[in-house]
Amino acid sequence: MEEKKLDVKSIVGFVLIFGILMWMMYPKEPTKQELAAEKAKKEQLAKDAAQQKNTKTAEIVAPTADSLKGDSTQIAKLKGTLGDFAYSATLPSAKENLTTIENGLVSLTIANKGGYIVSAKLKKYERIKKGSGDLVELIHNNNAGLNLKLQTQDNRVIDTKNMFFEPTLSKSGENQVLSMRLKTGPDAFLEYTYVLKPTDYMLDFTVRSQGLNKVLNTSKPADLEWTLKSFRNEKSASYEARYADLRYAYEDSKQDYLGQGKDKTETVDKVSYIAFKQHFFTSILLTDKPFTKAELYSDNLVHNDQVDTVFTKQFRATVPLAFENGELNQKMNWYYGPTDYGILKTYDRNIEKIVPLGWGIFGWINRYLFIPAYDFFSLFMSQGLAIIFFTILIKLIMSPVTYKSFLSQAKMKVLRPDIAELGEKFKKDPMKKQQETMKLYNKAGVNPMAGCIPALLQMPVFYALFQFFPSALSLRQEGFLWATDLSSFDSVYKLPFFIPLYGNHISLFPILASIAIFFYMKMTTGDQQAAAPQQEGMPDMAKIMKVMIYVSPLMMLFFFNNYASGLSLYYFISNLITIGIMLVIKNYIVDTDKIHAQIQENKLKEPKKKSGFQQKLQDMMEQAEAEKANGKKTK
Incomplete structure (x- = not known):
């Protein structure tokens, strides 16, 4: 099967998207003309105030x-x-x-x-x-x-x-x-x-x-x-x-x-x-x-x-x-x-x-889960250690979700040869390839969306934490390792110049967090993009994931350089723990040979009843195939 290569246009596109996102996150600095107009306005107001004395x-x-x-x-x-x-x-x-x-x-x-x-x-x-x-x-x-x-x-x-x-x-x-x-x-x-x-x-x-x-x-x-x-x-x-x-x-x-x-x-x-x-x-x-x-x-x-x-x-x-x-x-x-x-x-x-603390479920998570848990840890230890133990607690709570996600990836990886075979067999008929791929998933008892659901479940936790740390007064002026204030940036070097969006200093915790995110994405995206089938008319997910491996750490590096170092410490420890959990699951819990044998056994059984999503997707593909066939007959 022809290898999908990352083209220059994709790289340029993602760089532009990243630039637009960063531009939206930060307010624009006023121009010299705007500053001059503002100064003139203030001077006029001062004159008016002086005249009012009479x-x-x-x-x-x-x-x-x-x-x-x-x-x-x-x-x-x-x-x-x-x-x-x-x-x-x-x-x-x-x-x-x-x-x-x-x-x-x-x-x-x-x-x-x-x-x-x-x-x-x-x-x-x-x-x-x-x-x-x-x-x-x-x-x-x-x-x-x-x-x-x-x-x-x-x-x-x-x-x-x-x-x-x-x-x-x-x-x-x-x-x-x-x-x-x-x-x-x-x-x-x-x-x-x-x-x-x-x-x-x-x-x-x-x-x-x-x-x-x-x-x-x-x-x-x-x-x-x-x-x-x-x-x-x-x-x-x-x-x-x-x-x-x-x-x-x-x-x-x-x-x-x-x-x-x-x-x-x-x-x-x-x-x-x-x-x-x-x-x-x-x-x-x-x-x-x-x-x-x-x-x-x-x-x-x-x-x-x-x-x-x-x-x-x-x-x-x-x-x-x-x-x-x-x-x-x-x-x-x-x-x-x-x-x-x-x-x-x-x-x-x-x-x-x-x-x-955030609206809706995000505020609820902070008020009733994160604040009490973090306050408990901070009673017995320094703020830096409290963040580490708080992170361990959250990762342990989310570990079943991590396990489900990795198990889904492992199943998809086992099916890779079968998917490749279908791709080669129906390479001239993408719609038929999709239909047969969905049948394969159904026979094997694999849900291709199972890997996405855990990621969606983690989003409320991610956003709630993003709101929690900047609001934590207990971090103010509390040091940990080289950081002198966990509520502010942990500068380790003062730059002699100013970098737009980044600042004039280098914070170390965001660098460590970015490195951890890079290796975490390297571990997870390989299996995801290998198993994900390419759909006709849809973006190439393999290319997107390849770009995101580099874009995500870069965004972390720029966006968090001026943020609270306590937040960067959390993401650093969180990704280290996630990498550790995934290595344990991969090497000691998930047996790929056993999964492969189970999938082969499932193929011989009666296909499982399709989920609502799978059935709807298959119906859409069959309808598209029928319309395509009718179009050919008309011609």
Whole structure:
């Protein structure tokens, strides 16, 4: 029979497919013209902001108490602009002081001006690398803001971010209670209340007003605007940005997120929480009473993998706070802490769903199988060893599937001479060859699809693991062998140049995983392509498998060079174990002579009843053969 050779066109085709796939996986870097346009846009926005200082709204910025002391003229002028809100500017608190509330997990600093958090540090986690001494900061150098837009009865706008609040720190049991009041008189005020528990990342937050119904227009809701420019906390800015996004729950716990990219916007109804999610840490605003709607915005700030950026994403959310009986009284919560599935689940508010574990069966596998199993191993050993034992457990569970797959390949290999004989006998009639091949399979009791089914069963496991490892907070800053951080790439050599799609460093675990994948595919594809019959009008599977032997490891090498080294370690160990299992099955379990004897015995028996797929395939071929014969008669 004529040998099928791999032609140049096939190689070029697969190279192009690989290039297109890699292009789709990675966002394009902006051109110089796009960067220049973006810079011009930002400069124009800065100019517009500067010009607004002379407008009526911008005049609401309150001076300090010291600048107004004894100056009745300025106070009168200020009252003409702000009305009763000028009272707050005459108080001793009208200066830029800070108040800190903290427990063993988090430290929050709130400013008098604006009444919002200007620093949020997590005490159990360090930035960039272990031992740096710098704590993870979700809010850093005023990169976050909170503003409540209030409209007065004479249609003036008050921005609370420019007003000075009066702080009062007290205790309620073991809880720290910080009241921030923007006063319009001795008994009239707008109040932000923060309540921090002793061992919790979550704090209570309430916005309420008293006595402002005579000053404010309460027929329309007040707009609460929350912004965050996410401060980079991880080793790789581009990798962190890949897993940073804005997530939210709406309409009775439905979950969604704003897609990656520039200037993404969404308006959503009945929102119960909004999460500004970074890779391993999250800021979440939750509400007891759902917001009627939320205007959401996300912008990617990492435009070039070669630039070491400080901020990764720009987030913004605007929600309406309705007045009830002329006053505000909205109970909410803030969460500043790790994006850890176990921690988030303890709050029983569905916020654990912001952890991207996959949808449908993939998320189910992660939540109920992989997370409990991995957490068990990590209780007794280092994270690297936990990955290895976790991998062994998964491969043992999947070993029956591996056995079935190899057994099917062995049967197909035994039938190779018979298939070759049919191919030679009916080489001028491909349709007849297919019909006789299917009859041979049926007589021998071999299902040609049996080798594909195990592979399909492994796909959910593969995808679930692909989601699991990048979300595993326990891997962060944990080392193993040469890898210093299993949640990031394991660079062993820094390149003096940048390779598109690959990066400017060499990671070792992806190289080892690629080598293991190459040998695994070498072992498996030989038998598959030898036994697979070529169908007329269909792609030559032998050629495809030959190309995939080289393309798959290459994709692994490029795609995983900047991924978490824990994931590459898993695939390396997984393929080593699979190779070992297959060698054991081949040399000590599967007896090809016995299989051959059994197949020959099956041929002498009555053919087994065809499966639905086999029967349908045979009917299609017989119909095609009949049409072909009729066509010849017509001619």
